[in-house]
Amino acid sequence: MPSPSNSSSYSSSSDEKNPNSAPNPKPPSIDQSLDAIENQLASISTFQPGSLLEPESEFGVNDDEIREELVNGSINEIEELPGNSEEKLKASSSRVWANVSEMEEGAAPSSPSSSGYAGERGSSATSGVEEYGNDDFNDDEIVEVRSNGDFDGVAHSPAPWTPGKRHGDEDDDSVSWRKRKKHFFILSHSGKPIYSRYGDEHKLAGFSATLQAIISFVENGGDRVKLVRAGKHQVVFLVKGPIYLVCISCTEEPYESLRGQLELLYGQMILILTKSVNRCFEKNPKFDMTPLLGGTDVVFSSLIHSFNWNPATFLHAYTCLPLAYATRQAAGAILQDVADSGVLFAILMCRHKVICLVGAQKASLHPDDMLLLSNFVVSSESFRTSESFSPICLPRYNPMAFLYAYVHYFDVDTYLILLTTSSGAFYHLKDCRIRIETVLLKSNVLVEVQKSMLEGRMHVEDLSTNPASHPGIASPHLSQSRLATDSTERLTEFIGVGGPAGLWHFMYRSIYLNQYVSSEFALPINSLRQQKRLYRAYQKLYASMHEKDVGPHKTQFRRDENYALLCWVTQDFELYAAFDPLADKALAIKACNRVCQWVKDVENEIFLLGASPFSW
Amino acid sequence: MGCSSSLPDRNSGRLGGLNPENGSANDSKNLRVKLVLLGDSGVGKSCIVLRFVRGQFDPTSKVTIGASFLSQTIALQDSTTVKFEIWDTAGQERYAALAPLYYRGAAVAVVVYDITSPESFAKAQYWVKELQKHGSPGMIMALVGNKADLQEKREVSAQDGMEYAEKNGMFFIETSAKTADNINQLFEEIAKRLPRPPAS
Numbered sequence: 001m002p003s004p005s006n007s008s009s010y011s012s013s014s015d016e017k018n019p020n021s022a023p024n025p026k027p028p029s030i031d032q033s034l035d036a037i038e039n040q041l042a043s044i045s046t047f048q049p050g051s052l053l054e055p056e057s058e059f060g061v062n063d064d065e066i067r068e069e070l071v072n073g074s075i076n077e078i079e080e081l082p083g084n085s086e087e088k089l090k091a092s093s094s095r096v097w098a099n100v101s102e103m104e105e106g107a108a109p110s111s112p113s114s115s116g117y118a119g120e121r122g123s124s125a126t127s128g129v130e131e132y133g134n135d136d137f138n139d140d141e142i143v144e145v146r147s148n149g150d151f152d153g154v155a156h157s158p159a160p161w162t163p164g165k166r167h168g169d170e171d172d173d174s175v176s177w178r179k180r181k182k183h184f185f186i187l188s189h190s191g192k193p194i195y196s197r198y199g200d201e202h203k204l205a206g207f208s209a210t211l212q213a214i215i216s217f218v219e220n221g222g223d224r225v226k227l228v229r230a231g232k233h234q235v236v237f238l239v240k241g242p243i244y245l246v247c248i249s250c251t252e253e254p255y256e257s258l259r260g261q262l263e264l265l266y267g268q269m270i271l272i273l274t275k276s277v278n279r280c281f282e283k284n285p286k287f288d289m290t291p292l293l294g295g296t297d298v299v300f301s302s303l304i305h306s307f308n309w310n311p312a313t314f315l316h317a318y319t320c321l322p323l324a325y326a327t328r329q330a331a332g333a334i335l336q337d338v339a340d341s342g343v344l345f346a347i348l349m350c351r352h353k354v355i356c357l358v359g360a361q362k363a364s365l366h367p368d369d370m371l372l373l374s375n376f377v378v379s380s381e382s383f384r385t386s387e388s389f390s391p392i393c394l395p396r397y398n399p400m401a402f403l404y405a406y407v408h409y410f411d412v413d414t415y416l417i418l419l420t421t422s423s424g425a426f427y428h429l430k431d432c433r434i435r436i437e438t439v440l441l442k443s444n445v446l447v448e449v450q451k452s453m454l455e456g457r458m459h460v461e462d463l464s465t466n467p468a469s470h471p472g473i474a475s476p477h478l479s480q481s482r483l484a485t486d487s488t489e490r491l492t493e494f495i496g497v498g499g500p501a502g503l504w505h506f507m508y509r510s511i512y513l514n515q516y517v518s519s520e521f522a523l524p525i526n527s528l529r530q531q532k533r534l535y536r537a538y539q540k541l542y543a544s545m546h547e548k549d550v551g552p553h554k555t556q557f558r559r560d561e562n563y564a565l566l567c568w569v570t571q572d573f574e575l576y577a578a579f580d581p582l583a584d585k586a587l588a589i590k591a592c593n594r595v596c597q598w599v600k601d602v603e604n605e606i607f608l609l610g611a612s613p614f615s616w
Numbered sequence: 617m618g619c620s621s622s623l624p625d626r627n628s629g630r631l632g633g634l635n636p637e638n639g640s641a642n643d644s645k646n647l648r649v650k651l652v653l654l655g656d657s658g659v660g661k662s663c664i665v666l667r668f669v670r671g672q673f674d675p676t677s678k679v680t681i682g683a684s685f686l687s688q689t690i691a692l693q694d695s696t697t698v699k700f701e702i703w704d705t706a707g708q709e710r711y712a713a714l715a716p717l718y719y720r721g722a723a724v725a726v727v728v729y730d731i732t733s734p735e736s737f738a739k740a741q742y743w744v745k746e747l748q749k750h751g752s753p754g755m756i757m758a759l760v761g762n763k764a765d766l767q768e769k770r771e772v773s774a775q776d777g778m779e780y781a782e783k784n785g786m787f788f789i790e791t792s793a794k795t796a797d798n799i800n801q802l803f804e805e806i807a808k809r810l811p812r813p814p815a816s
Binding site: 272273291292293294295296298376380381382383385386387388389390391405423424426430 | 657662666678679680681682683684685686704706708709710711714717
């Protein structure tokens with residue numbers, strides 16, 4: 001193995017080549033430094049699990065990725081801790097979990113700190129590096145190599161760990177930090193940490209510097225590093241001017257997906273700060289950006305969480321709350337009225353689903369911007385407290401300029417966003433909101449919205465039980481099947497019925513509308529973990545269908561031990577459907593045809609039609 | 617890209633539109649005043665407002681984004697009512713440049729610090745200077761030391777706060793949004809100091 005000093009100086013002449021390293025041929029030294037990262041991440045599997053076992057501590061966790069280790073040393077991967085407590089109980093009784101609860105971002109109330117910012121970032125977790133100098137990772141390295149006596153190339157680790165028992169929370173955090181399956185980092189081109197999904201940014205300075213060193217090493221060679229495969233890990237890089245984004249993942253997601261996630265992460269940052277933040281780096285390359293992002297940890301972690309459950313993150317489309325056509329029309333009319341009075345965009349949403357959306361003439365809103373905007377609003381608790389007025393930037397609309405957002409919640413789920421270019425428009429927007437609220441109340445929209453949240457969704461079972469008639473959105477049958485879902489959710493071993501031909505789930509994306517609709521999950525996919533796994537499978541399918549070299553494909557049918565997946569892409573739509581792995585192919589195709597017909601039949605209610613055209 | 621139809625940000629230089637009419641719009645018995653809270657992040661501005669407006673205290677910190685708008689009306693003993701239209705601004709650095717948007721035209725500014733944090737006291741002094749330079753003339757300014765319930769962690773003495781306030785012609789009070797101590801007094805005191813329009 002390469003020695004630590006070699007990899008740190010990037011001047012090694014070692015001949016050792018790591019077969020898992022960078023795909024583009026580079027001097028061996030880079031392989032070594034990447035090797036070092038792999039080793040650092042992989043070293044976690046050599047742990048004695050004994051010190052990590054705190055099954056009771058996992059109850060505060062709802063979104064986390066850890067690697068589970070069985071006592072016998074074999075590695076088993078758990079994609080996600082289930083979100084609901086029953087699932088957790090089940091899980092904890094049958095499995096041994098690593099201690100992760102302290103790492104949950106934003107879960108712990110922020111501690112007031114002298115700086116004001118550090119406390120608010122909510123990064124209560126620590127990585128155990130603070131005792132070392134932050135700027136000089138060479139120092140870190142020496143200290144570390146000495147401290148853990150590790151000679152297998154764990155050269156760049158800024159966060160030393162010692163196997164066995166640790167004292168205090170920080171050390172445990174450091175251990176669990178390494179166990180994360182999916183890390184996200186934002187850093188500056190000078191190597192200063194800006195954001196880390198796990199751990200305190202300031203304490204990850206050494207690690208950030210390592211990432212920066214890799215990127216600039218390749219850039220100095222006139223090249224660009226995009227992806228490094230290191231064993232099970234993929235290290236994906238995205239360079240955006242002075243901002244570097246890195247994802248280190250062993251989730252086996254396709255490169256395109258991870259890169260898309262980094263793009264969204266960058267977009268989220270632009271939404272908060274605009275791209276003009278680059279100027280700060282022009283003035284001072286060592287500019288520390290973390291204070292500028294004070295209090296936004298929760299926004300980023302919520303976005304990263306949504307990579308697991310929100311298909312909008314890879315479909316690049318938005319989804320609507322199913323509503324009777326007339327109801328949506330009523331909301332649209334008043335929003336249009338408001339938009340005509342100088343509001344750029346008027347958006348009425350329920351959680352991440354659009355109720356109605358209207359843009360001023362010629363203004364178009366990119367689905368990614370909608371995703372980032374709604375993530376920003378939903379994840380920032382303070383918007384729920386009272387009406388607010390805040391600058392935000394829509395990266396796809398104009399990454400350089402702030403717009404001003406008026407945000408108001410009508411109830412716990414339903415909120416209005418009015419966007420304007422005028423910083424002084426608050427009172428006008430407030431008046432607009434009052435007018436909108438009056439109309440929404442009068443035409444019962446808010447009640448319908450609540451109803452739809454509860455019952456009006458597409459259940460695959462309805463495709464089979466009622467093929468002749470048009471399955472209506474708010475038919476009593478739908479609510480019945482919803483109740484059935486609830487009552488059976490607690491069964492662990494449920495032999496799923498699903499829809500016809502073993503249809504478990506589908507997503508339909510209208511290309512023209514840039515909207516998608518997805519069915520409810522059938523019973524075989526009733527846990528968050530299974531849903532996440534399905535989304536990952538869809539993601540893979542999506543990536544393979546959109547591969548530039550071979551694509552675009554028209555249809556794809558693939559079968560593995562979990563599902564039979566069918567994907568069908570036409571000029572008008574993309575359909576992704578998941579079936580029982582034993583499903584018959586011909587029947588599955590038939591079912592997909594019926595799904596398309598079904599979607600057509602109810603498109604008035606599941607899509608927002610006649611919205612301002614999207615053009616980009 | 618969605619930028620094809622992007623509007624230039626032509627309004628960016630124009631601030632000061634956040635006023636209903638003026639800082640205060642009044643008849644002799646019913647006053648309406650615009651009040652802005654400024655101060656470092658985490659000193660408890662939102663907690664003070666929520667205690668005053670809703671009588672609530674939420675110990676979980678919710679970082680304010682941009683600025684929140686709330687209003688509350690109080691009745692004084694002389695049977696005048698005062699409606700406070702409150703801009704609760706975010707303390708984060710990235711919003712500092714936008715502060716004028718919220719304090720321009722305000723009749724009252726409440727500058728808040730945390731008595732356990734000297735840094736926040738320094739930040740409060742920054743805001744006072746900023747307001748003296750750019751705020752409305754005749755603006756009533758209050759200096760508030762919040763988190764007074766945390767006596768054992770106090771790092772800014774009441775004496776220091778008071779002296780600084782006096783020097784700058786401000787009204788000084790220490791409050792605790794958690795225990796509700798002095799919260800109503802703060803706003804009542806402000807209301808008493810408001811200039812009364814001549815009875816018409």
